[in-house]
Amino acid sequence: MxxxxxxxxxxxxxxxxxxxxxxxxxxGGPVQQVRANRHPGWVFGKMTGAEALAEALVQENVGxxxxxxxxxxxELWDTFKDKKVPYLLVTHEFSAACMADGYAxxxxxxxVLCVVPGPGVTNSLTGLGEALLDxxxxxxxxxxxxxxxxxxxxxxxxxxxxxxxxxxxxxxxxVQTVGQIAAAVRQAFVTATxxxxxxxxxxxxxxxxxEVHDFRTPPPAVPAPTFDDAAFEKALPxxxxxxxxxxxxxxxxxxxxxxxxxxxxELLQAPVATSVSGKGAISEAHPxxxxxxxxxxxxxxxxxxxxxxxxxxxxxxxxxxxAVGVKFSEVSTGYYGNPQPKHVVHVDxxxxxxxxxxxxxxxxxxxxxxFLGRVLACADTLRRGEDKWxxxxxxxxxxxxxxxxxxxxxxxxxxxxxxxxxALRKVLPEDGLLFxxxxxxxxxxxxxxxxxxxxxxxxxxxxxxxGWSVPAAIGAQKVHHGKTVATxxxxxxxxxxxxxxxxxxxxxxxxxxxxxxDRAYHYMQMLQMPAYLRTTATVLTRLxxxxxxxxxxxxxxxxxxxxxxxxxxxxxxxxAGPVLVRVATDYGNTKVRWVEAVRARYTKELTAAQKARFxxxxxxxxxxxxxxxx
Numbered sequence: 001m002x003x004x005x006x007x008x009x010x011x012x013x014x015x016x017x018x019x020x021x022x023x024x025x026x027x028g029g030p031v032q033q034v035r036a037n038r039h040p041g042w043v044f045g046k047m048t049g050a051e052a053l054a055e056a057l058v059q060e061n062v063g064x065x066x067x068x069x070x071x072x073x074x075e076l077w078d079t080f081k082d083k084k085v086p087y088l089l090v091t092h093e094f095s096a097a098c099m100a101d102g103y104a105x106x107x108x109x110x111x112v113l114c115v116v117p118g119p120g121v122t123n124s125l126t127g128l129g130e131a132l133l134d135x136x137x138x139x140x141x142x143x144x145x146x147x148x149x150x151x152x153x154x155x156x157x158x159x160x161x162x163x164x165x166x167x168x169x170x171x172x173x174x175v176q177t178v179g180q181i182a183a184a185v186r187q188a189f190v191t192a193t194x195x196x197x198x199x200x201x202x203x204x205x206x207x208x209x210x211e212v213h214d215f216r217t218p219p220p221a222v223p224a225p226t227f228d229d230a231a232f233e234k235a236l237p238x239x240x241x242x243x244x245x246x247x248x249x250x251x252x253x254x255x256x257x258x259x260x261x262x263x264x265x266e267l268l269q270a271p272v273a274t275s276v277s278g279k280g281a282i283s284e285a286h287p288x289x290x291x292x293x294x295x296x297x298x299x300x301x302x303x304x305x306x307x308x309x310x311x312x313x314x315x316x317x318x319x320x321x322x323a324v325g326v327k328f329s330e331v332s333t334g335y336y337g338n339p340q341p342k343h344v345v346h347v348d349x350x351x352x353x354x355x356x357x358x359x360x361x362x363x364x365x366x367x368x369x370x371f372l373g374r375v376l377a378c379a380d381t382l383r384r385g386e387d388k389w390x391x392x393x394x395x396x397x398x399x400x401x402x403x404x405x406x407x408x409x410x411x412x413x414x415x416x417x418x419x420x421x422x423a424l425r426k427v428l429p430e431d432g433l434l435f436x437x438x439x440x441x442x443x444x445x446x447x448x449x450x451x452x453x454x455x456x457x458x459x460x461x462x463x464x465x466x467g468w469s470v471p472a473a474i475g476a477q478k479v480h481h482g483k484t485v486a487t488x489x490x491x492x493x494x495x496x497x498x499x500x501x502x503x504x505x506x507x508x509x510x511x512x513x514x515x516x517x518d519r520a521y522h523y524m525q526m527l528q529m530p531a532y533l534r535t536t537a538t539v540l541t542r543l544x545x546x547x548x549x550x551x552x553x554x555x556x557x558x559x560x561x562x563x564x565x566x567x568x569x570x571x572x573x574x575x576a577g578p579v580l581v582r583v584a585t586d587y588g589n590t591k592v593r594w595v596e597a598v599r600a601r602y603t604k605e606l607t608a609a610q611k612a613r614f615x616x617x618x619x620x621x622x623x624x625x626x627x628x629x630x
Contacts, residue, residue: 170200344358347364412588418448432485469488470494490522516583
């Protein structure tokens with residue numbers, strides 16, 4: 001049976017996946033005679049729906065299920081305990097989705113959440129949406145109201161769970177009979193990782209958890225990765241043309257293929273920039289790595305490397321961009337501000353992403369790893385001589401950027417966020433995990449936090465879900481025993497998910513929660529003030545963080561100046577348990593490349609009438625004395 005997997009396939013009637021496998025077993029033949037011990041990987045034998053679902057998770061080697069039990073799923077959670085399925089009780093279903101996302105991004109395997117229908121589902125939608133837009137594989141086990149002839153009308157939580165989940169999931173499998181449960185769950189894991197990863201939901205009426213069925217469910221077939229041979233052949237001449245310098249733009253699709261990516265870069269003598277989600281796909285210490293993005297919004301090293309240097313017009317610049325496993329999304333392109341190269345070759349596992357935003361010469365529908373492997377197989381045709389000028393140019397640009405981190409001026413009322421980013425890089429081990437959040441500092445960190453390994457730097461990029469970092473970090477720490485895990489969270493984002501820190505305290509998960517406290521939504525202030533000459537609804541309450549940490553049951557430390565920044569962060573990292581670190585933050589007049597570039601891009605796209613309206617409003621407010629910020 002063939003299925004066309006796409007980002008939003010949604011798989012109407014997808015219960016047929018489970019039903020087909022169950023029906024095959026029920027028709028007789030060899031499947032009827034098998035024994036469980038002769039068929040590893042099968043869900044095999046007479047058991048309840050809850051037992052079959054738990055067994056399916058065991059067969060998938062699930063490291064943790066995140067969620068909150070409820071009336072419709074108590075049977076399932078009790079079975080998790082019997083089957084020794086690891087689980088973690090959270091404080092909110094938004095956090096469950098973020099934790100599953102953090103698990104997925106840090107391990108490369110699907111993260112799992114389990115929520116009840118109704119409010120459990122609706123609470124989880126923001127986190128699932130982040131996983132969808134950021135291409136993170138998540139499997140959501142979702143309870144539903146009872147079905148069948150005994151089902152009553154007006155049941156509690158009787159929302160249309162499937163309809164709610166469709167917009168934020170790659171696809172949804174609505175189970176109709178107990179016999180479909182195991183196959184639907186196993187198929188969900190395949191679908192979550194096939195092609196462009198994303199969240200998949202399995203919706204199970206709760207009455208099916210106690211029904212018994214004789215299961216004969218084999219592991220699902222895994223289709224071979226897609227590869228467009230014809231498009232690949234069209235791309236080769238562009239990559240082989242020595243008259244044009246190639247630059248690589250790598251996304252999250254390259255995270256599992258770092259060695260191949262570096263080898264291709266060396267083969268083509270191509271500088272490598274990444275998307276935010278792709279940070280770590282190549283070590284930023286590599287001589288050809290230039291940071292993230294390649295426009296005015298992103299790494300200055302990348303922008304200067306990809307752009308033509310007027311002092312060296314024949315040596316510098318990138319003519320052909322090879323974009324691999326990446327989307328040109330609004331955030332990663334600075335509101336679509338990447339410059340248009342002369343040639344573009346775009347490679348992605350999801351054909352719906354190809355050729356969007358930038359004018360593209362060749363679109364290659366292919367898995368990133370397979371594509372990179374095929375490029376290396378053509379090494380004799382593509383190999384270029386060592387470009388010493390390029391290596392020296394990148395080295396000099398990196399040295400200039402490093403100087404900016406060495407001597408960050410002390411602001412008047414606290415710590416410069418750039419200094420915090422620099423100190424975190426010093427105190428966190430290379431394999432430590434840093435989870436950033438939706439703040440101005442996410443753009444500072446993307447440029448200046450040097451990443452040496454894949455799956456160590458994480459950011460909620462395309463759904464910009466505030467509060468994501470706290471639960472995502474906890475979800476990762478749960479399964480990364482012995483690794484240092486930290487957040488870089490704004491005080492506004494903390495308000496969205498602060499209570500989840502109690503989960504870290506209860507479970508002794510030693511996450512270091514670094515909170516940038518300036519008592520404001522500074523991101524919005526930076527956007528509002530130039531446009532309106534005032535701020536609206538951006539000032540936050542003054543919190544007693546020490547008392548908060550005591551109430552949560554975690555250690556506490558406070559940083560108020562550059563002088564004690566590194567020492568206190570180092571002490572927090574050395575502490576054996578969770579720590580809440582308040583960093584009194586003063587953004588001052590900090591210029592953020594991403595914000596400045598996006599503002600300029602947005603202004604440029606305004607019509608003449610719109611610009612006149614803004615200027616008139618600003619002019620009138622400039623001479624008024626009653627401006628009020630709140």
